[in-house]
Amino acid sequence: MIGxxxxxxxxxxxxxxxxxxxxxFTYRKxxxxxxxxxxxxxxxxxxxxxxxxxxxQEALLQQWLEEGVGNLPASESVPAVxxxxxTLTSDWLEGSELLMTSLSDLNxxxxxxxxxxxxxxxxxxxxxxxxQDHAVAELARLPSEExxxxxxxAPWAAVVPQTDHQTAGxxxxxxxxxxxxxxxxxxxxxxDAETVPPVLPAQPIQDAVPFYPVPxxxxxxxxxxRDWEDLSVQPCVLEQVSKNTPxxxxxxxxxxxxxxxLVEQGLDLYVHCHPDILSWSYRLxxxxxxxxxxxxxxxxxxxxxxxxxxxxxxxxxxEMGFECFYKxxxxxxTDGCAVCYKHSRFQLISLSPIEYFxxxxxxxxxxxxxxxLLLQPVLPEGLGLQAVSPLCVANTHVLFNPRRGDIKLAQVxxxxxxxxxxxxxxxxxxxxxxxxxxxxxxxxxxxYKFIRNGELSYHGMPAWKVSGQEDFSQQLYPxxxxxxxxxxxxxxxxxxxxxxxxxxxxxxxxxxxxxFLLQFRFCDVACExxxxxxxxxxVTDAKPVAREHSAVTAVRKGHNSLSFLDKQCSxxxxxGLNLTSVYSHFLPQRGRPxxxxxxxxxxxxxxxxxxxxxxxxxKAGRRLYKDxxxxxxxxxxxxxxxxxxxxxxxxxPFCSSDHLCLLAGFGLEISSL
Numbered sequence: 001m002i003g004x005x006x007x008x009x010x011x012x013x014x015x016x017x018x019x020x021x022x023x024x025f026t027y028r029k030x031x032x033x034x035x036x037x038x039x040x041x042x043x044x045x046x047x048x049x050x051x052x053x054x055x056x057q058e059a060l061l062q063q064w065l066e067e068g069v070g071n072l073p074a075s076e077s078v079p080a081v082x083x084x085x086x087t088l089t090s091d092w093l094e095g096s097e098l099l100m101t102s103l104s105d106l107n108x109x110x111x112x113x114x115x116x117x118x119x120x121x122x123x124x125x126x127x128x129x130x131x132q133d134h135a136v137a138e139l140a141r142l143p144s145e146e147x148x149x150x151x152x153x154a155p156w157a158a159v160v161p162q163t164d165h166q167t168a169g170x171x172x173x174x175x176x177x178x179x180x181x182x183x184x185x186x187x188x189x190x191x192d193a194e195t196v197p198p199v200l201p202a203q204p205i206q207d208a209v210p211f212y213p214v215p216x217x218x219x220x221x222x223x224x225x226r227d228w229e230d231l232s233v234q235p236c237v238l239e240q241v242s243k244n245t246p247x248x249x250x251x252x253x254x255x256x257x258x259x260x261x262l263v264e265q266g267l268d269l270y271v272h273c274h275p276d277i278l279s280w281s282y283r284l285x286x287x288x289x290x291x292x293x294x295x296x297x298x299x300x301x302x303x304x305x306x307x308x309x310x311x312x313x314x315x316x317x318x319e320m321g322f323e324c325f326y327k328x329x330x331x332x333x334t335d336g337c338a339v340c341y342k343h344s345r346f347q348l349i350s351l352s353p354i355e356y357f358x359x360x361x362x363x364x365x366x367x368x369x370x371x372x373l374l375l376q377p378v379l380p381e382g383l384g385l386q387a388v389s390p391l392c393v394a395n396t397h398v399l400f401n402p403r404r405g406d407i408k409l410a411q412v413x414x415x416x417x418x419x420x421x422x423x424x425x426x427x428x429x430x431x432x433x434x435x436x437x438x439x440x441x442x443x444x445x446x447x448y449k450f451i452r453n454g455e456l457s458y459h460g461m462p463a464w465k466v467s468g469q470e471d472f473s474q475q476l477y478p479x480x481x482x483x484x485x486x487x488x489x490x491x492x493x494x495x496x497x498x499x500x501x502x503x504x505x506x507x508x509x510x511x512x513x514x515x516f517l518l519q520f521r522f523c524d525v526a527c528e529x530x531x532x533x534x535x536x537x538x539v540t541d542a543k544p545v546a547r548e549h550s551a552v553t554a555v556r557k558g559h560n561s562l563s564f565l566d567k568q569c570s571x572x573x574x575x576g577l578n579l580t581s582v583y584s585h586f587l588p589q590r591g592r593p594x595x596x597x598x599x600x601x602x603x604x605x606x607x608x609x610x611x612x613x614x615x616x617x618x619k620a621g622r623r624l625y626k627d628x629x630x631x632x633x634x635x636x637x638x639x640x641x642x643x644x645x646x647x648x649x650x651x652x653p654f655c656s657s658d659h660l661c662l663l664a665g666f667g668l669e670i671s672s673l
Contacts, residue, residue, distance in 0.1 A: 220654035223647045227637045231665075234627070247667030248377045248388045249633060250345060253296035254395070254436035254609050256597070256659035257287050258651065259303040259335035269599060269658075272649055280308070283656035288316060290656075294636070294663050298375075299340040300395035300436035306334050313338070327353040331367040337437075339371045339395050346375040349390055354418050356411045360535065363410045363486055370396030370411075372418045374431070377668060385673040389431055389629060392423035396437040405466020406481050408440065408447055409458065409573075413486070416451075416496040416575045423577070424501070432630035432668065433577055435610040438659070441467035443585040443593075443605055451579055451610060453623045459483040459571020469604070483571030489535075496575040499527070579610040580625040582635050582664040594638035597659045598650045603641030609664050629669045636663035 260280045263270065270278055277283070291299065299322065304313065306328050314324050323343045328336035341348075352372040358364040372394045379388060396415050399407050415435075423430045441447040445468030450456035463479040464472040472478060486492065491499045585594050585605055595603030611632065613625035638660060644650060650658045 218647065218653075220647055220652060223643060224639065224652075224654050226639065228634055229637055230634050232633045232667075234632075246383070246386075246670040247631065247633075248379065248670055249665065249667045250297040250377070251295070251663060251665050252298045252300070252393070252434055252436065252609060253291065253294060253661055253663045254300045254302075254607060255287075255291070255661040256302040256397070256438045256607060256657060257304060258283070258657040258659065259305040260308065261305055261334045262303060270651070272601070273651055274653075277651060277653050277656070283651070284308075284312060286654075286656035290661065292320065294661070296663060297342050297345045298393055298434070299338075300393070301338040301340070302395070302397040302438045303335050304338045306336065309336075309338060323348065325351055325353075325371060325373065327369045327371050329367045329369050330355050330357045333367050336369055337371050337395050337397055339373055339393060341373075341375060341393070345378055346391070347378055349374040349376050350422060352418055352422055354396070354415060356414055358490065361486065361490070363406050364414070364490075366399050366404075366407055366411075368397055368399050368411055370394065370415050370418070370437070372415070372422050374422050379670065383670065386670050387673050388668050388670045391630075391668065392419060392431050392433045394419050394433070394435045394437070396435075396439075398437065398439045398441070400440045402440075402467055402469035403464050403472065403479065405447065405461075405463040406479065406485065409450070409456075409466055409481070410486050412439070412447060412451065413492060413496045413573060413575075414490075416577065417492045417498050419577060420497050420575070421501060430577060430612065432612045432628075433579065433610075434612075434630075434666070435579060436608070436662070438607050439467075440469065440606050442469060443581075444468070448608075449622075450573065450575075452581060453618075453621065454576060454578065455572065455574045457570075457572045458485065469606075481571075485571075485573065489529075494573045496573060500524075578612055578615055578625070580613045580623075582609040582611060582632060582662070583638060587638070587640055590640050592640035592642065595641050595644065595660075596638060596662065598641065598644050599658065601645070601649055603644060605638075607659055607662055609662050611664075611666065631667040631669075632664065633667050634665035636661070638662075 260283075263278055267278075299317075304326065306326075309326050314326070317324050317340050321342045321344060322340040323346075324338060324340040326336060326338045328334070350373070354370040354372065356364055356366060356368045356370070372392065375391045375393060377388045377391060379386060394415060396411075398411050401407070419433055419435070420430075423433050425431060435451075439447065439451075446456055446458070446461065446466050448468075458466070458481045461481045462472070463481060464470065464475070466481070484494070493499060493502060495502070583594060583605075586592075587594055593603075594605055596605045596607040598604070612628065612630050614628040616624045616626050618624065647654065650660070
């Protein structure tokens with residue numbers, strides 16, 4: 001029975017205290033079982049019907065003191081007995097409702113008045129009416145005489161019997177069964193870190209949610225502390241400052257916030273997490289607080305669930321001063337990408353959402369998407385006749401499947417082609433570019449090298465090797481990349497540019513020869529596909545292929561046609577954006593690699609912020625860069641795998657996503673008109 005409870009707590013020895021608690025609990029239950037008919041017994045420990053009057057409670061307690069204390073050994077006699085009054089409000093949750101399975105329940109727990117000089121307890125949980133033989137309780141230590149309100153950060157939690165696979169993640173439990181009655185299962189001291197948890201009998205609990213106590217004693221703030229690395233002392237930046245050239249400074253954040261639908265579809269990936277920290281009601285405030293704390297000017301988000309975006313995220317971001325754009329994944333997917341920027345710092349010039357899905361193309365048959373924006377920085381007043389270059393910001397989430405590197409590479413090529421179109425100036429150069437996203441590829445993988453070095457020879461490469469996520473070298477017949485990676489109907493060249501934007505000007509004599517007339521087969525008008533024409537691959541999608549005619553011409557002229565075709569289908573793709581990574585992917589002070597996510601307890605880097613820089617030279621196939629008009633001023637440090645393991649991986653009560661956020665500070669040169 002739960003209600004107004006008067007108990008006596010004996011103070012001198014912990015062992016004596018434990019024995020008295022167990023004995024009292026057993027004795028009280030046996031008396032109730034003896035006094036009540038069977039119809040009343042059912043549910044008595046769920047406290048759903050009937051209550052003892054105070055006189056009966058007092059009598060039971062007095063009888064317990066007389067019989068229980070009198071049987072104690074002389075060495076453990078009690079010098080003093082102090083009366084402790086524990087008053088619970090009438091709206092205290094009872095029965096199976098006391099099985100607290102969410103942090104929000106802790107916030108709504110009642111006030112408990114405790115009047116004693118020593119530590120004492122509060123009864124937290126009871127089994128349902130069908131579990132009257134397996135009552136569960138916990139005793140938590142609290143300060144002396146004072147009134148406290150139980151909050152979500154309290155260092156105690158209701159503990160239920162755990163099966164073997166559950167016990168490993170639970171708080172320490174001190175259980176000492178002193179009676180054959182199985183109702184006495186646990187009176188635990190949750191704060192006693194020295195006790196060794198014994199193995200509880202694995203008994204199934206019907207209609208009960210497994211409880212994994214949140215280890216609030218873990219100092220998450222200290223373990224997961226991330227420093228801001230000031231890079232403004234670099235020589236290139238100091239040189240800029242020495243020239244008294246002002247900079248337009250801003251911060252960019254990239255964050256995979258873990259869509260709730262994906263959590264619920266893949267709960268096996270989060271068995272290490274307490275169920276409460278996986279709920280959206282818990283994660284959303286954490287995510288918003290983290291974003292608000294770092295205060296980025298441009299925010300690139302991945303795995304943004306559509307209903308959460310429109311109902312919660314976008315309204316909140318607008319209150320924070322952001323202008324937001326969202327692109328949901330195609331097909332039946334419920335999440336997508338979002339790009340937000342502060343309208344006080346930037347103005348939108350153009351927006352280009354990208355869908356990677358192309359019907360009929362095996363290399364582009366997935367529903368991933370991206371966003372490319374061209375933003376104009378807003379200069380503060382008082383700078384006079386000065387201007388700053390527009391900024392191109394791209395955000396994407398590439399396919400996860402480690403075996404389909406061909407799809408990943410084609411998706412990145414499409415994104416780079418869109419960036420090439422948006423960021424290209426009238427003179428043929430590029431505005432500064434910042435590329436954010438979850439690329440599902442590790443550092444120094446072929447895909448990573450392609451973005452950073454601007455070139456990749458892919459022909460014959462196993463598809464699994466492109467991203468470097470997993471090693472499938474033992475697979476007998478792995479999928480391999482063949483040239484060309486995508487058909488000409490896609491309209492993207494092997495330089496990751498749209499065909500319509502890079503048609504070369506043909507020079508030569510204008511003569512009415514056969515060869516001259518054949519050139520018109522490949523002019524822009526002839527290569528433009530009528531918009532009303534139904535797309536049938538291999539039939540109506542075929543544009544005139546110049547190499548076929550050129551090969552015939554080469555044969556007639558005595559040239560080697562095979563070498564000509566090899567040059568056209570060399571299996572090499574390129575891009576000219578000159579991108580480098582904000583992060584070095586290695587922590588020199590710890591001698592360990594950086595990680596941005598930790599699936600199944602294994603740390604990896606798959607999230608990136610790339611930005612435009614000026615190439616200096618290449619060493620051993622690796623291009624080196626220096627800052628150009630866009631300068632890297634700082635970044636938020638990442639963590640290593642061993643540090644995240646100390647915090648029980650990702651997500652955890654402190655970090656509410658399975659990815660870490662990336663944050664970088666940049667400066668754009670401000671020039672005079």
